[in-house]
Amino acid sequence: MSWDLDLLGDPIPEGHGRRGRPPHIPTDENRRKVLLLMAFDKNEEQIAAALSITPPTLRKHYFRELRARLEAKVRLEAKLLASLVSEIDKGNVSAIDKMFKRLDRHDLLTGVVASKPAKTAKPPKKGKKEQAIADAAVAHEGNEWSSLVRH
Structure with a gap:
């Protein structure tokens, strides 16, 4: 049985050009397309549109792929x-x-x-006033004023 191909490379079924829509012929390439589109969570209407068929035709010819x-x-x-x-x-x-x-x-x-080494818990963050008091308590350390300031 020799098949002619249309411009998109799909086989032209027998009876093309007669009244009514030609029957859909499932191909291995279309089966792969269905599986790929399902992997990307496309619904039946979107998959049918990608294959240029209706959702009932999709369910009829690709029911095994849709079950998977x-x-x-x-x-x-x-x-x-x-x-x-x-x-x-x-x-x-x-x-x-x-x-x-x-x-x-x-x-x-x-x-x-x-x-990985265990992370140590950070001390709670201080507010502005608390941080200013803590900074003032150690401000004299490491400079020439340290000998003059009483502890």
């Missing part, structure tokens, strides 16, 4: 990480840097903290 909505983002991220690791294996320094940044961001999101 929850895993679409994870699948895309896994594919991207796999390609990043393959670039790291080739010695790509930029890919190594990106992987370290991803790991740091992941650690921040999950609450994993590397072995």
Whole structure:
């Protein structure tokens, strides 16, 4: 069966030019588009518009992809990480840097903290008057007036 292609590279179905709208033919490329758009949290109307079909047609031909909505983002991220690791294996320094940044961001999101020294609690901040009194108490230290001022 030989298919002719339209200007956008989509196959022209049999019966094109007859009355009514030609039937939609799902392709692997369109299936990938559906998964990719779902990974970016697009709704069915937006996905259907991107494929130039109606939402019922989308549900009819791409029901398996639509059921996998929850895993679409994870699948895309896994594919991207796999390609990043393959670039790291080739010695790509930029890919190594990106992987370290991803790991740091992941650690921040999950609450994993590397072995860092514990932070000490800061003393409470003083008001203007309290700070002026504290500064006046030690103003004589380290200058020629220190011998004249009584403690």
